[in-house]
Structure formats: structure tokens, C-alpha cells
Amino acid sequence: MTSIFFGDMAAATRNMRMTTQVKQNLDQYTYEVASGQKYDLAAAVSGDFSPLASIERSLRTLESYDLSIREAGLFATSMQSALETVSGHVEEASTDLVVAADRGDATSLSVAATDAHTRFDSVVATLNTRIGDRSLFSGAATGKTSLMSSDEMITELQTALVAAGASSVADVEAVVDDWFMSAGGGFETVGYRGSDTPLSAFSLGDQDSVQVKLTGDDDVLRKTLKGLAMASLVDEGLFSDDVTARAQVLHNSGEALMGARAGVADLQSQVGSIESRIEEAKVGNSTMTFSYETAKSEIVAADPYEAASLLQQTETQLQLIYTLTARMSQLSLADYIR
Structure with missing residues (x-):
């Protein structure tokens, strides 16, 4: 039998090649174990990267939608939280004011008026809430504060009362109502500092978006502020020498706030519907992302x-x-x- 022998040089070359190949295999398997991905991706896709490129493009698109969805969710949730705060003040103040007015004694009236003033300050501050550098209730003008401060509003109302020569409860209510509710009135011209244009819509997916249109200029919020502001004027000394007039103002303020309850609840319902749409989009986006990631994994993942x-x-x-x-x-x- 004929035997074939390798010379020393040939054997050394063969060993070197074998060692090099084994080292390359070691690098490959080490990479696949560490990364979980195939070492030679070109071989895995047979040189055709178009399906993988399409999947990655879809994943990038879904990632951008996910960012917008999370931003929309934060905005809507924060707005809902603000409305809950406003609703709580409206419910408690409306009852307290009417009860105090029915009692009619100076102490009860003073306590209720002071409490309403504190709630007025809180509601204004709540409607001026910002998330990061964006104002919640300023519409498209997110860089601006939605409302002037509560102290500034009271000063504006006191000036308007003096200018109108308001001397009766009916006069006061007319002036306050005109300032808050009339087109071109004080609230529209100086009280509300946001934009009349709603906030731009948030993109939730392909041809799907949601828009939060609520601003601090909403009629329901104006009525809420009007009721609390009128009671706050009593705390500031309005009709200080007339207990009956003060009781009447507080009673009417309480009734105005009771009338605003349903409106605030409706606003909460509207924002709640937006939150539901955002949550649905979030679930759908997550499902699509999982599907594409699974498809990508089948291409690039190593066993x-x-x-x-x-x-x-x-x-x-x-x-x-x-x-x-x-x-x-x-x-x-x-x-x-x-």
C-alpha cells in the first residue's frame, strides 16, 4: 500500500490553516452566543437584504409612532388629572357656599369665602399646569401660560366693578359675567393668554391621529372660574358691611358652580375617550412591533x-x-x- 507523507513545511502550513479556521469558527460562535445573532448575515439572507430592510424600516416607523403615543398619553393623562382637581374643587365649593349662605351668619360667610378664594387660586394654578416645557391648556401656544394669575384676575374684576359703578348684587353678577363670558370681554382679552388654535394632533399610527382641543378658554372652565371668582371678591371685602348681600353673592356663586359640575364631568369624559383611543393605539402598536421583531428574529437570530x-x-x-x-x-x- 502506498503511503503519502507531508513534508515539514506542508505539515506546518496545513496546521496553520487548520488553526486559523478553528479560530475563525471560535470567533463566529462566540459572537453568536454573546449577541444572539447570526455571524454571517449575508449568508443567512442569501444575499437578499430587502425583506430585512423592509422589516427594519417598519420597526423604525413604529418606534416613532410609539414616541408620539407616549407623548399623547402623558398629555391626556396630565389633563385628566388637572380636570379631576378642578372637579373636586367645584363639588366641594358649590356645596359649602350654598350651606354657608343659607346659614347667613358672618363667620360662616367669611370662612366659606376664604375657602372659595383658596380654591380659586388652586384652580387657576391647575389650569396653568405645564408638562416639561409645554402648557396643558394653552392650545397651540404651548410655550405660554394659559391664564393670568388669580390675583391679577381679582384686580381686573375689582377695577371693572369700580368702572361700572356696581352697587348691588345684580350689578356685581352682571359685571363678573360680562368679564368672563362675553366675547371680547376681559377674560378673552387679558385673562386667557393661550392660543385660540387647538394643539396639533398627535400621530398614533398610519392615517390615525388624535387631537386634544380643550383649552383654558373653554366655556365650562370660564363658568367655573366665574363662580369661584365671585366668591373670592367677597373674601376681598365686597359688601363688607352688608351680610345679606354677601350671603346672596355666595349663594349665587355656589349655584353657578353646581351648574358647572355637569360641564366639568363632560370634559372629563371627552378626555377619557381620548385616553381610550391612545391606549388602543398603544396596544396595537405594541402588537405590530412584536410581530415585526419576531419576523426579524427569525432572519437574524442564531440558535x-x-x-x-x-x-x-x-x-x-x-x-x-x-x-x-x-x-x-x-x-x-x-x-x-x-
């Missing part, structure tokens, strides 16, 4: 168990090569001819 097994085999193979090389390097002519 972790197979990669780990091959890595172990390759490490063993490389260790064997190093061991044999070390033994051969220790051979001498004397060892060979023994």
Missing part, C-alpha cells in the same frame, strides 16, 4: 443552543491543536531515533 454546543466543540478542538503543537515543539532528533 443559542446550537451556537453554545459548537462553541464548546471548537474550544476543545483549539485546545487539542495547541496541545499537539506544544508536544511537537518539544521533539528532538535524539527523541526521534530512540
Whole structure:
């Protein structure tokens, strides 16, 4: 039988090539185990990257929608929280004012008026809430504060009362109603500082968007502010020498706030509907993202168990090569001819 022997140079070259190949395999399997992705992606897609590129493009689009959805959710949730605060003040103040007015004593009237003034301050501050650098109730003018301060409003109302020569409860109510509710009145010209243009719509998906149109200029919010402001004027000294007139103003303020309850609840319902749409879009976007990520994984993901097994085999193979090389390097002519 004829035997084929390799010369020393040929054997060394063969060993070098084998070692290089084993090292490359080690790099490949180490990468696949560490990253969970295939080492040679071109081979995995047979040189056609178009399906993978399409999936990645869709994932980037969904990511941008997800950012917009999260922004819309934060905005709507914050607005709902603000309306809950306003609703709480309206419900409590309306009852307290009517009860105090029915009692009619100076102490009850004073306590109720002071409490209403505090709630007025709180409602104005709530409607001036900002999320980051964006005002919630300023419409498109998110960089502006929605309303002038409560103290400024009271000052404007006091000036208007003096200018109108208001001397009766009916006069006061007419002036306050005109300032808050009339077109071109004080609230529209100086009280509300936001934009008449609603906030731009939030994109929720392909051809799907949602718009939050509520601003601090809404009629329901104006009525709420009007009722609390009128009671606040009593706390500021309106009809200070006429208990009956003060009781009448507080009673009418309480009734005005009772009338605003349903309106505030309706605003909460509207914002709640927007929150539901945003949540639906969030779920849908998450589902689509999961589907595309699964499809991408099927293309680029390496089998972790197979990669780990091959890595172990390759490490063993490389260790064997190093061991044999070390033994051969220790051979001498004397060892060979023994």
C-alpha cells in the first residue's frame, strides 16, 4: 500500500490553516452566543437584504409612532388629572357656599369665602399646569401660560366693578359675567393668554391621529372660574358691611358652580375617550412591533443552543491543536531515533 507523507513545511502550513479556521469558527460562535445573532448575515439572507430592510424600516416607523403615543398619553393623562382637581374643587365649593349662605351668619360667610378664594387660586394654578416645557391648556401656544394669575384676575374684576359703578348684587353678577363670558370681554382679552388654535394632533399610527382641543378658554372652565371668582371678591371685602348681600353673592356663586359640575364631568369624559383611543393605539402598536421583531428574529437570530454546543466543540478542538503543537515543539532528533 502506498503511503503519502507531508513534508515539514506542508505539515506546518496545513496546521496553520487548520488553526486559523478553528479560530475563525471560535470567533463566529462566540459572537453568536454573546449577541444572539447570526455571524454571517449575508449568508443567512442569501444575499437578499430587502425583506430585512423592509422589516427594519417598519420597526423604525413604529418606534416613532410609539414616541408620539407616549407623548399623547402623558398629555391626556396630565389633563385628566388637572380636570379631576378642578372637579373636586367645584363639588366641594358649590356645596359649602350654598350651606354657608343659607346659614347667613358672618363667620360662616367669611370662612366659606376664604375657602372659595383658596380654591380659586388652586384652580387657576391647575389650569396653568405645564408638562416639561409645554402648557396643558394653552392650545397651540404651548410655550405660554394659559391664564393670568388669580390675583391679577381679582384686580381686573375689582377695577371693572369700580368702572361700572356696581352697587348691588345684580350689578356685581352682571359685571363678573360680562368679564368672563362675553366675547371680547376681559377674560378673552387679558385673562386667557393661550392660543385660540387647538394643539396639533398627535400621530398614533398610519392615517390615525388624535387631537386634544380643550383649552383654558373653554366655556365650562370660564363658568367655573366665574363662580369661584365671585366668591373670592367677597373674601376681598365686597359688601363688607352688608351680610345679606354677601350671603346672596355666595349663594349665587355656589349655584353657578353646581351648574358647572355637569360641564366639568363632560370634559372629563371627552378626555377619557381620548385616553381610550391612545391606549388602543398603544396596544396595537405594541402588537405590530412584536410581530415585526419576531419576523426579524427569525432572519437574524442564531440558535443559542446550537451556537453554545459548537462553541464548546471548537474550544476543545483549539485546545487539542495547541496541545499537539506544544508536544511537537518539544521533539528532538535524539527523541526521534530512540
